[in-house]
Amino acid sequence: MLFVHIQSFEAHNKSQLNNRKKKPNLSNKFKKLMHEAYGDKAPESNESNDINMKDKFSSGLASLVFGKPEIAAHGLMSAMGMRTEDEHCNFMSRVQMMTEGLEVEIEAFGHPNLIVYKDYILYEIAQSHTRLPGCKKMQDVGHEGMTFDDFCSHPCVLGAHLLPVHVFALRFYTTNAYPFLNAPMREQSGNYHPLPATMYYVAEGLKRLRAVFTHHGTAGAQEVQPFWRGLHSRIIPDSFFKDGGTELACMSATNSKSVAYNFSQSGKCPILFEFVPGSFMECAPMINFLSLYPEENEALFPPLTYIEPIDCKMLHLTSGNKKKGKVASVPTIICSIHCA
Numbered sequence: 001m002l003f004v005h006i007q008s009f010e011a012h013n014k015s016q017l018n019n020r021k022k023k024p025n026l027s028n029k030f031k032k033l034m035h036e037a038y039g040d041k042a043p044e045s046n047e048s049n050d051i052n053m054k055d056k057f058s059s060g061l062a063s064l065v066f067g068k069p070e071i072a073a074h075g076l077m078s079a080m081g082m083r084t085e086d087e088h089c090n091f092m093s094r095v096q097m098m099t100e101g102l103e104v105e106i107e108a109f110g111h112p113n114l115i116v117y118k119d120y121i122l123y124e125i126a127q128s129h130t131r132l133p134g135c136k137k138m139q140d141v142g143h144e145g146m147t148f149d150d151f152c153s154h155p156c157v158l159g160a161h162l163l164p165v166h167v168f169a170l171r172f173y174t175t176n177a178y179p180f181l182n183a184p185m186r187e188q189s190g191n192y193h194p195l196p197a198t199m200y201y202v203a204e205g206l207k208r209l210r211a212v213f214t215h216h217g218t219a220g221a222q223e224v225q226p227f228w229r230g231l232h233s234r235i236i237p238d239s240f241f242k243d244g245g246t247e248l249a250c251m252s253a254t255n256s257k258s259v260a261y262n263f264s265q266s267g268k269c270p271i272l273f274e275f276v277p278g279s280f281m282e283c284a285p286m287i288n289f290l291s292l293y294p295e296e297n298e299a300l301f302p303p304l305t306y307i308e309p310i311d312c313k314m315l316h317l318t319s320g321n322k323k324k325g326k327v328a329s330v331p332t333i334i335c336s337i338h339c340a
Contacts, residue, residue, distance in 0.1 A: 026333075027241040030312045033331040037314065038269045043235045072246040072306040072340045076203055079185060079248055079304060080193035087192050094197035098165040102172075102198050109180075109194050117175040121168060122148050132292075134176045139292040154289055156212050166205030167290060173202050173250065174291040174298070182249035185303055199303070202250065206302040207339070209285035224277055227253040227284050227299055227337075230264025231271040236333070244308035244335075251301040253284050259297070261317055261330060272315060272332040275307070282337045304340035309333050 034042035071079065082088050094101035099122070106118050113134045120132060125147055126140040140146070151157065152167050173181060181202065184193045193199060229252070239245075253275060254260050264270035277283045284299035291298060315332040 027238045072304045080196045091196045121171045160208045160211045169201035170205045170290050185249040203302045227275040228257045228260035229253045229273045230260040232264045232267030247305045253299045274334045275337045306338040308336045
């Protein structure tokens with residue numbers, strides 16, 4: 001019986017390999033779409049891996065390690081630079097301390113703004129009439145009057161079995177702390193991540209939140225659907241179309257293609273990515289119910305998400321009034337998603 005199962009598995013793998021060999025040259029197809037949409041202004045594809053992304057939504061596949069899907073398989077501990085036994089023990093001690101461990105970690109990091117964010121989330125009542133330091137807009141609009149315990153009692157939190165430490169980590173991520181969490185992941189310098197326990201609970205919380213995509217009556221259940229991300233003024237390496245790539249940090253997306261397109265308008269030659277989950281296990285949970293900026297309607301993929309292009313198409317979007325609005329033709333890369 002075991003031999004039959006192994007043969008079946010090998011046959012499946014061989015079939016998958018044959019299907020990949022039959023896959024059209026997506027790089028050339030994408031270049032034609034770019035030329036059709038933007039003519040001589042279209043950036044040329046090459047083998048550069050340097051795609052820097054600073055915004056949450058408007059840059060797309062920043063710092064993907066193109067052609068190295070094995071980085072997703074190595075796991076979060078490896079990606080966060082766990083190289084020595086002492087580093088691993090220090091990390092585990094903070095993880096086991098739960099929320100208190102994250103407080104210790106953030107205070108040890110020492111950035112004054114991050115300490116303010118921490119104290120606001122844990123000990124203050126949500127308010128929208130002031131701005132937190134380093135932030136350009138009011139926080140918690142629509143969440144006014146909520147305490148940390150109130151966020152921990154949200155139906156989606158309960159349905160996903162989130163602990164208070166997950167709630168804290170996710171709310172903390174939505175502040176201007178997110179670059180401090182994402183940048184060390186993308187740099188892959190080999191150094192120890194400065195906020196590893198916080199990053200761990202962000203990733204763990206996102207994975208648990210996938211439970212709200214099931215259809216077993218969980219409060220706030222979401223349907224499995226495509227997710228979108230905008231990109232502009234960027235070169236997509238040929239190697240990405242061949243091998244895919246791993247987004248090392250958390251990756252923001254939206255469930256609205258028009259929102260993704262609007263974000264991509266901040267630069268030249270907009271491109272869209274359509275992420276097609278195979279199941280609820282590959283979905284990006286909507287985190288607006290915990291976010292300090294719920295109006296962003298942010299969906300967030302966990303770190304080490306492997307992205308594989310499967311096709312390209314020209315998407316036609318109408319801006320403004322459907323009768324009088326301008327139709328934009330946007331090259332779109334359709335990708336499958338595999339969450340570590």
